[in-house]
Amino acid sequence: MKAKGSILVVDDEEIVRDSLARWLEEDGYQVDTAPDGQAALAKLAAQAYAILLVDLKMPGIDGLQVLAQARTLQPDAAIIIMTAYATVDTAVQAMKQGAYDYLVKPFEPEELSLMVGKLTNTQALRRENVLLRKALKRQCEFKDLVSKSPKMEAVFELARTAAKSNSTVLILGGSGTGKELLARAIHAESLRREGPFVGVSCAALTESLLESELFGHEKGAFTGAVGSARGKFEIAAGGTLFLDEIGDISPKLQLDLLRVLDAREFRRVGGSQVIKTDARIIAATNRDLKKLVDSGSFREDLYYRLNVIPVTLPPLRERKEDIPLLAEHFLAQFRTEMRKPLESLSGEALEMLMAYDWPGNVRELRNVLERGAVLARGPILTPLGLELGPPTLPPGAPTDTPDSLREVERRHIEVTLKQHNWNITRAAKALGIDRVTLYNKIKRYQIREDE
Amino acid sequence: MAGEGTILLEWMGEAPMEGDLLERVRQQVETTFAIPTRVAAVNGSPADSLDPRRGQHSSTRILRWILTTLPPGVAKVLGITDVDLCIPVLTFVFGEAQVDGPAAVVSTARLRLTYDGRPASARLVEARLLKECLHELGHTFGLVHCPDVTCVMSRSNSVLDVDQKRAGFCRDCRQRLRALTEERDDP
Numbered sequence: 001m002k003a004k005g006s007i008l009v010v011d012d013e014e015i016v017r018d019s020l021a022r023w024l025e026e027d028g029y030q031v032d033t034a035p036d037g038q039a040a041l042a043k044l045a046a047q048a049y050a051i052l053l054v055d056l057k058m059p060g061i062d063g064l065q066v067l068a069q070a071r072t073l074q075p076d077a078a079i080i081i082m083t084a085y086a087t088v089d090t091a092v093q094a095m096k097q098g099a100y101d102y103l104v105k106p107f108e109p110e111e112l113s114l115m116v117g118k119l120t121n122t123q124a125l126r127r128e129n130v131l132l133r134k135a136l137k138r139q140c141e142f143k144d145l146v147s148k149s150p151k152m153e154a155v156f157e158l159a160r161t162a163a164k165s166n167s168t169v170l171i172l173g174g175s176g177t178g179k180e181l182l183a184r185a186i187h188a189e190s191l192r193r194e195g196p197f198v199g200v201s202c203a204a205l206t207e208s209l210l211e212s213e214l215f216g217h218e219k220g221a222f223t224g225a226v227g228s229a230r231g232k233f234e235i236a237a238g239g240t241l242f243l244d245e246i247g248d249i250s251p252k253l254q255l256d257l258l259r260v261l262d263a264r265e266f267r268r269v270g271g272s273q274v275i276k277t278d279a280r281i282i283a284a285t286n287r288d289l290k291k292l293v294d295s296g297s298f299r300e301d302l303y304y305r306l307n308v309i310p311v312t313l314p315p316l317r318e319r320k321e322d323i324p325l326l327a328e329h330f331l332a333q334f335r336t337e338m339r340k341p342l343e344s345l346s347g348e349a350l351e352m353l354m355a356y357d358w359p360g361n362v363r364e365l366r367n368v369l370e371r372g373a374v375l376a377r378g379p380i381l382t383p384l385g386l387e388l389g390p391p392t393l394p395p396g397a398p399t400d401t402p403d404s405l406r407e408v409e410r411r412h413i414e415v416t417l418k419q420h421n422w423n424i425t426r427a428a429k430a431l432g433i434d435r436v437t438l439y440n441k442i443k444r445y446q447i448r449e450d451e
Numbered sequence: 452m453a454g455e456g457t458i459l460l461e462w463m464g465e466a467p468m469e470g471d472l473l474e475r476v477r478q479q480v481e482t483t484f485a486i487p488t489r490v491a492a493v494n495g496s497p498a499d500s501l502d503p504r505r506g507q508h509s510s511t512r513i514l515r516w517i518l519t520t521l522p523p524g525v526a527k528v529l530g531i532t533d534v535d536l537c538i539p540v541l542t543f544v545f546g547e548a549q550v551d552g553p554a555a556v557v558s559t560a561r562l563r564l565t566y567d568g569r570p571a572s573a574r575l576v577e578a579r580l581l582k583e584c585l586h587e588l589g590h591t592f593g594l595v596h597c598p599d600v601t602c603v604m605s606r607s608n609s610v611l612d613v614d615q616k617r618a619g620f621c622r623d624c625r626q627r628l629r630a631l632t633e634e635r636d637d638p
C-alpha cells in the first residue's frame with residue numbers, strides 16, 4: 001500500500017489525542033501525538049510531518065507559538081489549528097501567520113476528512129512531481145561524483161576512458177568544481193587503483209620546498225636537511241601523482257617537471273642517483289592555462305605535455321540542475337557524520353540555492369549546507385540557516401587571507417617536519433619557534449606523520 | 452484460521468437487544484471472515500462515556516471499557532450500541548475501531564434515520580448495520596480506509612455514504628485482508 005505522510009496531533013487533552021489519532025489511523029495515516037507545545041517542538045525537531053493538527057489553547061507553549069516555530073522548523077508541513085468557538089478570532093490570526101486552515105471544535109467528520117484528504121493529495125502530487133522529475137532527468141555517477149547534467153555526463157564518459165589509459169590528464173575548472181574528486185575517481189577507476197594516490201598542491205609551497213616535496217632530497221641538500229627523504233614522485237610509484245594548482249609553479253620547476261615527464265626519471269635534491277618514475281600524472285588548475293602560455297608565464301612545451309587528455313569541469317552555475325541532487329547528496333553525508341535527523345531542504349531554501357550563482361562552486365555549496373546542517377534545529381533546512389556569499393565583514397577587515405595564510409603555515413610545518421624526520425626539536429628550531437608551540441600547531445592542524 | 456478464537460458481537464445498547472437483526476448480521480459476519488462468530492448481551496456499561504453537555508457518548512471511552520472486559524478466547528469484540536457516539540473534536544462518529552487491535556464499537560443511532568432525519572425502513576437499517584460491522588471489524592484485522600466508495604472499507608461520513616457502499620470488500624481489500632490474516636496464522 002502507498003504509505004501516507006505522517007500527522008502530528010498536538011493537544012493537552014489525552015482523550016482528544018487518543019480519539020483523533022485513532023480516527024486518522026483508520027484513514028491509514030501514521031499518527032504521532034504530543035501532549036503540549038514543548039513535546040511538539042521536540043518531535044518537530046526530530047522527524048518530518050506532512051500535517052500538524054494543533055490545539056490552539058494549551059497551557060505553557062500554546063498553539064500559536066507551536067505554529068510560529070513549526071513554520072521555521074518544518075515550513076512544508078501544513079498546519080491545521082483546532083479551536084473552540086470562543087477563540088475563532090485567534091484562529092483567524094493563526095491563518096495570517098501561515099496556518100493552512102482552522103477547525104472549530106467539534107467539527108463535522110466530513111470537514112476533517114476533506115481537509116486532510118485534500119492536503120495529502122496535493123502533497124502527494126508535489127512529491128510525485130519531484131520523483132517524476134528525478135526519474136525523467138536521470139542521474140549519472142562516477143565514483144563519488146554525482147550529477148544529472150548532460151555536460152557532466154560527457155565529463156564522466158571522458159574520465160572513464162582516460163582512467164583506462166596511462167596518459168596524463170589535465171583537469172581544468174574553477175575552484176571547487178570537483179577537480180580533486182575527479183582526479184581521485186580516475187585513479188580509483190584505473191588499473192592503478194591498488195597503488196597510492198599522492199596529491200601535491202603546487203600553489204601552497206615556496207619553490208624550494210615544492211622542489212624537495214616533489215623530488216625528495218638527500219641529507220645535507222640544504223640547511224636543516226638532516227636526513228634524506230623521498231619525494232612525491234617516488235611515493236607515487238605504481239600509482240597516481242596529482243599535481244594540483246599546476247598553473248602556479250615557477251619557471252624553474254616548470255622546466256624540471258618537463259624533464260621528468262619527458263625522461264620519466266629524476267634526481268632527489270642534492271642527490272646524484274637517477275630514479276625512474278612510473279607514476280601516472282593528473283594535473284589540475286583553476287587558471288586559464290592557455291592564457292598563461294600566451295602571456296609567457298607557462299611553458300608551451302610543458303602545456304602540451306600535460307594537455308594530453310584535457311577534461312573541463314563546468315562551473316556550478318552552468319549546471320544548476322545539479323544543485324538539488326548535490327544538496328541531497330551532502331545532506332545524506334552530514335546526516336551520518338553529525339548524527340542529526342536531516343531530511344531535506346524547504347522549498348524556499350532550495351529556491352534560494354537555485355537563484356545564487358556559486359562563485360565557489362560545489363565546495364561553496366557544500367560549505368553553505370554544512371553550516372546550515374550544523375545550525376539546523378529540525379530535519380528541514382530553511383533559508384534562515386543558509387548564508388550565501390562572502391561572510392559580511394566590518395569595513396577594513398582583512399578578507400580571506402587568514403585562511404590561505406593558515407594553509408601555507410600548515411603545509412610549511414608539514415614539510416619542515418618531514419625534512420627533519422619528525423624530530424620536533426630540530427623542526428622547531430628550523431621554524432624558529434619553540435617545541436610547545438610546534439606541538440600545539442601540529443595538534444591544531446592535525447598533521448600526522450604518514451600520508 | 453482455527454486458532455484465531457472467535458468474533459464476539461456484543462449488544463450494549465440501552466434498548467433491549469433485537470435478536471433477529473443481530474442473528475442475521477452474525478451469519479454474514481461469520482461467512483465474510485470465516486471465523487466463528489457469536490452474539491451476546493453485555494453486562495454493565497462504562498460509567499464515564501456520557502458527555503452530558505452533548506448528550507452523546509464518547510466512542511473512545513466505550514472502546515477502552517470493552518478492552519478492560521475482554522472475555523477469554525475471543526479474538527475480536529465489536530460493541531454494538533444504540534446511543535449516539537462522538538469523539539471530543541468531532542460532532543459524531545458511526546463507530547470507532549483499533550486498527551489491528553481487538554476492539555471496535557459501532558452505533559445504530561444514526562443508521563436508523565434517513566438523511567433528512569426520518570425513520571429508515573428495517574431492511575435499510577439492517578443493511579447499514581451489517582456494512583458498519585464489517586467495516587469496523589475490517590479495521591481490527593488491520594485494514595484502513597479504502598478509496599473505492601463502493602467498498603465497505605471506504606470511510607462513511609453520512610448515511611448516504613453508507614448506502615452507497617456494498618456489504619463486502621473490494622478486490623484490493625479482500626486481498627489485503629487475506630494477507631493480513633495469513634501473516635497472523637504463520638508468523
Ligand SMILES: Nc1ncnc2c1ncn2[C@@H]1O[C@H](COP(=O)(O)OP(=O)(O)O)[C@@H](O)[C@H]1O
Pocket residue numbers: 144145146147173174175176177178179180181182326329362363366
Ligand atoms: N560532482 C560532485 N559530486 C559530489 N561531490 C562533489 C562533486 N563535485 C565536487 N564535490 C565536492 O565538492 C568539494 C570540492 O571539490 P574539489 O574536488 O576539492 O574541488 P576543486 O579541486 O575543483 O577545488 C569536495 O568536498 C567534493 O567532495
Ligand SMILES: [Mg+2]
Pocket residue numbers: 176179180244
Ligand atoms: Mg582543489
Ligand SMILES: [Zn+2]
Pocket residue numbers: 026586587590596605606
Ligand atoms: Zn473506518
Ligand SMILES: [Zn+2]
Pocket residue numbers: 597598599602603604605620621622623624625
Ligand atoms: Zn476496498
